[in-house]
Amino acid sequence: MPQVKRIEAINDSIFDSDKMSATGRFIGATMIVAGTTTGAGMLALPMTSAALGFRDSTFLLVGMWAFMCFAALVTLEINLRFGKGISIAGLAEEAFGRFGKWIASIGLMLLFYALMAAYVTGGTSFLKAGMEMVSTQSMPFGLMAILFTVCFGFFVNSCTQAVDYANRFLLFFKMIAFIVMIAFLLPFVDPENLTANRGNAGGLWLAIPVFFTSFGFHGSIPTLINYVGPNPKTLRVVIILGSLFPLMIYLLWQTTTLGILPHSLITGLEAENNVATFIQHLNTATKSTSLGWCTNIFAFFAVSTSFLGVSIGLFDFLAETAKIDNTKKGRLKVSVLTFTPPLFFALFYPNGFIMALGYAAIALSVLAVLMPVAIALKFRANSSLSPYQVSGGKILLALVFLGGVGVIAVEMINRF
Numbered sequence: 001m002p003q004v005k006r007i008e009a010i011n012d013s014i015f016d017s018d019k020m021s022a023t024g025r026f027i028g029a030t031m032i033v034a035g036t037t038t039g040a041g042m043l044a045l046p047m048t049s050a051a052l053g054f055r056d057s058t059f060l061l062v063g064m065w066a067f068m069c070f071a072a073l074v075t076l077e078i079n080l081r082f083g084k085g086i087s088i089a090g091l092a093e094e095a096f097g098r099f100g101k102w103i104a105s106i107g108l109m110l111l112f113y114a115l116m117a118a119y120v121t122g123g124t125s126f127l128k129a130g131m132e133m134v135s136t137q138s139m140p141f142g143l144m145a146i147l148f149t150v151c152f153g154f155f156v157n158s159c160t161q162a163v164d165y166a167n168r169f170l171l172f173f174k175m176i177a178f179i180v181m182i183a184f185l186l187p188f189v190d191p192e193n194l195t196a197n198r199g200n201a202g203g204l205w206l207a208i209p210v211f212f213t214s215f216g217f218h219g220s221i222p223t224l225i226n227y228v229g230p231n232p233k234t235l236r237v238v239i240i241l242g243s244l245f246p247l248m249i250y251l252l253w254q255t256t257t258l259g260i261l262p263h264s265l266i267t268g269l270e271a272e273n274n275v276a277t278f279i280q281h282l283n284t285a286t287k288s289t290s291l292g293w294c295t296n297i298f299a300f301f302a303v304s305t306s307f308l309g310v311s312i313g314l315f316d317f318l319a320e321t322a323k324i325d326n327t328k329k330g331r332l333k334v335s336v337l338t339f340t341p342p343l344f345f346a347l348f349y350p351n352g353f354i355m356a357l358g359y360a361a362i363a364l365s366v367l368a369v370l371m372p373v374a375i376a377l378k379f380r381a382n383s384s385l386s387p388y389q390v391s392g393g394k395i396l397l398a399l400v401f402l403g404g405v406g407v408i409a410v411e412m413i414n415r416f
Contacts, residue, residue, distance in 0.1 A: 025227055025229075026228065028227070029227055029228050029235075029242070032220055032242070033220065033238060033242025034246055036220045037215060037216070038245070040118070040302045040305075041118075041210065041213055041357060042246075043302060044214075044353065045057075045207075045210065045250055045253060045254060046253070047278050048211075050258065051206075054193070054194040054255070056203075056204070057254060057258070058254065060208070061250055061251065064212055065215055067400070068218075071369045071372060071373070072217070072239050072368075073236065073390045074372045074376050074390050074400070075088070075218050075221045076221055076225070076388065076390075077386055077389055078376050078379060080225070080230055080387050081386040083230045083387075084225060084226060085221065087219075088104045088219070088367055088371055089104040089105050089108065091372075092104040092375065095378045096375075104367065107367045108317065109317065109318075111360055112314035113314065113342060114356050114363060115356070116338075116339075117341070117342040117345040117359075118352070118357045119304075119306050119307035119342075120149055121351070125277075126279070126300040127144050128144040129279075130296055131144065133293075141350045145343060145346040145347055149339050149342075152304060152308060156311045156335065156338070157332065167305055173301055174298060174302055177301060178298050181295050181298050182252060184288070185295075188256075188285065188286045189255065189256060193258060193259050193260065193262060194255065206354075206414060208407060208410045209358045209414065210354065210358065216364045216368060224239075235388075257282065260282060260285045261281060279295050283295060283296075311338060311339070314338050315334055318337050319334045322334070359411070361408075362407075366408075368404075369403065369404030373398075373404070376390075377394065
C-alpha cells in the first residue's frame with residue numbers, strides 16, 4: 001500500500017522494458033505485492049491482538065488474508081474489462097461518472113493522510129526512545145515529531161530520486177535487522193504463551209481494522225497489469241502468491257511476539273497503546289540490551305520506509321490535483337500540504353498509532369472493497385463478460401461488500 005503511487009510513477013520508465021523476460025516480470029510483480037503489503041502496520045498486529053491470543057489471532061489473520069485476496073481479484077476483474085490497468089478513481093468514473101471519481105479521490109486522500117499520521121506518531125516514538133537511550137535525557141515528543149517529519153520530508157521535497165535512494169538504504173538495513181531480530185527472539189518463545197486462551201471480544205474488535213489494513217496492496221494492481229500484461233492466469237497467481245508472503249511474515253512475527261510476552265505484560269500493552277512501549281515490553285521480556293537495539297532499529301526502519309512510500313504518493317497526488325508546478329516554490333507548497341496535517345495529528349495524539357491505522361481502514365475499505373465490488377456488479381449487469389471473472393457470483397460479492405461495511409462499522413464502534 002505505501003508504495004502504490006511511486007510504483008505507478010515509474011511504471012513507464014522501468015516496467016515497460018522489453019528486455020525483461022516473462023519470468024522476470026512474474027517474479028517482480030509478485031515481489032511488488034509482497035513489498036507493498038509488508039510495512040510498519042505489522043508492528044500493530046501483536047499490539048492489537050495480544051488480548052485475543054495467538055490461536056484466535058491466527059484464525060483472524062488467515063481469514064483477513066482470504067478476504068482481502070478475494071477483494072484484490074475483484075479489482076483485477078474490473079481492470080481486465082479494459083485490457084489495461086486503470087486507477088480506482090478512473091474505474092469509478094467509468095461506472096458512476098464524476099461522482100464516483102470524487103468519492104474514490106477523497107477516499108484515496110484520506111487513506112494517505114491516515115497512514116502518514118500513524119507513521120509520524122510511530123516513527124517519533126522510536127526516534128524519541130533512541131535519543132533517550134543515547135543521551136539518557138527525556139526528549140520532548142513534539143520536538144522529536146518535528147525532527148522526524150522535517151528530516152524525512154526533506155527527501156520527498158527534494159526529488160523522487162532522493163526518496164528512491166533513501167528508501168533503498170533503509171529497506172536494506174530493515175531486512176537485515178528483521179532477520180537478526182527474529183533469530184534472536186525465537187529462543188525466548190514460551191509455548192505456554194501461545195497456547196494460553198486469552199480471547200475476549202474487545203480484543204477482536206480492536207484487531208479487525210488493523211489486520212484489514214495490513215493486507216492493503218490493492219492500489220498496485222493497475223501497475224501489475226501494465227507490467228505483466230492482461231494475462232488473467234498469471235496475474236491471479238501473482239496476487240495470491242504475493243499476498244501469501246506477507247501472511248507468512250505476519251504469522252512468524254505473531255509467533256515470536258505473542259510467544260514471548262507473558263500475560264502479566266498484556267494489560268500494560270493494551271493500556272499504553274504506544275508502539276515504542278510495545279517494543280520496550282519485548283526488550284524487558286528478553287532482558288537483552290543488544291536485542292533491544294535490534295528491535296528498535298527494525299521498528300524505526302519499518303516505519304520510515306512506509307512513511308517515505310506513503311508521503312511520496314500523497315505528494316504526487318496533491319501536486320497533480322492542485323495543479324502545482326514542479327518548481328522549488330511549488331514543491332515547498334505541496335510539502336506544506338503533505339506534512340502539516342499528519343504532524344499536527346502526532347502533536348495532539350502522540351499515542352495515536354493504532355487510532356490512525358483504524359481510520360485508514362475506513363478509507364481502505366471504500367477503495368479496496370466497497371468501490372470495486374460496486375463497480376463489478378455494475379459492469380456485470382450492463383456489459384459483456386470480462387476476460388476474467390471471479391467465481392462466487394453476485395451472492396459472494398454481496399457478502400464481501402457487507403464485510404467491507406462491517407470493517408467500517410467496527411472501527412466506528414471502536415472510536416465512538
